[in-house]
Amino acid sequence: MKAVVYRDNGGPEVLQLVDRELPVPGHGEVRVRVAVSGINPTDWQARAGQGMAFAEITPHLDGAGVIDAVGAGVDVSRVGQRVWLFMAAAGRPTGTAAEFTVVPSDQAVPLPDDAGFDVGAALGVPALTAHRALTVAEDGPRRLRPGALADKVVLAAGGAGAVGHAVIQLARWAGATVISTVSSPEKARLATAAGAHHVVDYRRGDPAAEILALAAEGVDIVAEVALGANLALDLSVLRPRGTLSTYANNGDQPVELNVLQHMVRNTRMQFIVLYTAGPEVRAAAVADVAAAVRDGALPVGQEHGLPLVRFPLHRTADAHRAIEAGQVGKVLVDVRS
Ligand SMILES: NC(=O)c1ccc[n+]([C@@H]2O[C@H](COP(=O)([O-])OP(=O)(O)OC[C@H]3O[C@@H](n4cnc5c(N)ncnc54)[C@H](OP(=O)(O)O)[C@@H]3O)[C@@H](O)[C@H]2O)c1
Structure with missing residues (x-):
């Protein structure tokens, strides 16, 4: 699969497009074929200089796509489910700037059929x-x-x-x-x-x-x-x-x-910061945000107050440059071409 990775902290130029083996979902995890990766300021801040918790990191916490495999302990009926992802790269090396990623199953939240992948990729952190x-x-x-x-x-x-x-x-x-x-x-x-x-x-x-x-x-x-x-x-x-x-x-x-x-x-x-808010707070937030999505209350795009600025996967470095420069709106990376 194609994946964007960095092996050292630094400017956007440390991001490289590489070929990697498909990740295998472990116990309680799902593998997601990523359609759209959502970027937040914290993604470029992590890349720029907070140390490397792993030898190689695929960036981006948020994204949306379709579950294509599940690990032990996860209901196989989830295969084929459209989902939005949050905190994919938190404490893990496998963010959403890749054709496939693996996350704990509760970090892949069902996305209603009438909500596009752009909506899903814009949810997570914000x-x-x-x-x-x-x-x-x-x-x-x-x-x-x-x-x-x-x-x-x-x-x-x-x-x-x-x-x-x-x-x-x-x-x-x-x-x-x-x-x-x-x-x-x-x-x-x-x-x-x-x-x-x-x-x-x-x-x-x-x-x-x-x-x-x-x-x-x-x-x-x-x-x-x-x-x-x-x-x-x-x-x-x-x-x-x-x-x-x-x-x-x-x-x-x-x-x-x-x-x-x-x-x-x-x-x-x-x-407020998400990482240390605790599992109960996070689960409540996910449930309520999912309900708001089902109600159609969280649309994106210029007409809904959040212009979308898109980049293909191989231009993820330019996407980081845009968000670092204070781009107005939501910066997205199209992973599925
Ligand atoms: N604690 C957390 O868990 C958490 C989660 C998400 C994001 N963040 C942080 O929150 C910040 C914003 O993230 P974002 O994704 O929303 O970024 P963003 O889309 O770039 O928005 C930043 C906004 O800040 C506004 N702003 C700056 N100075 C302002 C001021 N004095 N008064 C009112 N608004 C002001 C800017 O609007 P104007 O041009 O209108 O001023 C801009 O719209 C970043 O620093 C990010 O790292 C923290």
Whole structure:
């Protein structure tokens, strides 16, 4: 099979297209013929320099395809099932930038017939992170379903980003009023297309006043991508006992915490990363995201606020260059030609 691999950390040029033996699924695993591989910033960050846990690594956590073989202990009726994959390359050398990959069977989630492989490949990291951001508030909910966030106001920072997009879609599906911040009119169009009720350009005027004019009692949950840059804004719009869910500090601005004001508000400050969230949290997120997919609530593409930017497998290095340069939308690698 064709696979993209790297044997050392470095720039995109360390990625090579090679021929490898078909992987064999072990106990509790499935082998998936990959159709589309989804890229996230964490994939290029892992390639660029976090050490090599294996002599050779095929990158990419997310993807979608069809199960073509199962290991011992897995129901053989899963062969032929369309699936989306998450965390394929987490703690394993076999990511989705290859014609076939092997994952534990619970990391291959059934994909409904009416959901394309592009949708499947875009779910993993963004949707599961968004789910976590929306389910850590003191008063719940812990699970998402239609109506679970009714009467809540969610602020999706950077709603034109991949995670921001998923926050908007999942929050909308769960019944929240959704406000999103963006940096430009074009990104405002994307956040609106994703389903945001209100969009605020954080580079113009007084974004805090604009948000409070939309949500007089304040915001219940902020899903934050740039904590240092936005902490003052978040503090001024969060309602008492509100939740600040942080999944990144884009821009690397230092975080200066006004402890007294957060105490006065009883702010809940939650930091988020999928790897250490624990199996129960992850299983709940997968189940709820799968339900949202079945409801058709997580579409992708320009018209749904997430433009798709595609590369063939042999140009995976260019796909990494694009996402590293801050490409707007979802970067996908077409594995099945
Ligand atoms: N903790 C986790 O488990 C986890 C999971 C997924 C991703 N991440 C991290 O989250 C970040 C975003 O990932 P992604 O895939 O969504 O990337 P992306 O598609 O490139 O989106 C990044 C977004 O950040 C926004 N942004 C940057 N500075 C901002 C600011 N000051 N205020 C509001 N928005 C701001 C940008 O929008 P504007 O141009 O509108 O500012 C952009 O849309 C990355 O750093 C990634 O590594 C963490």
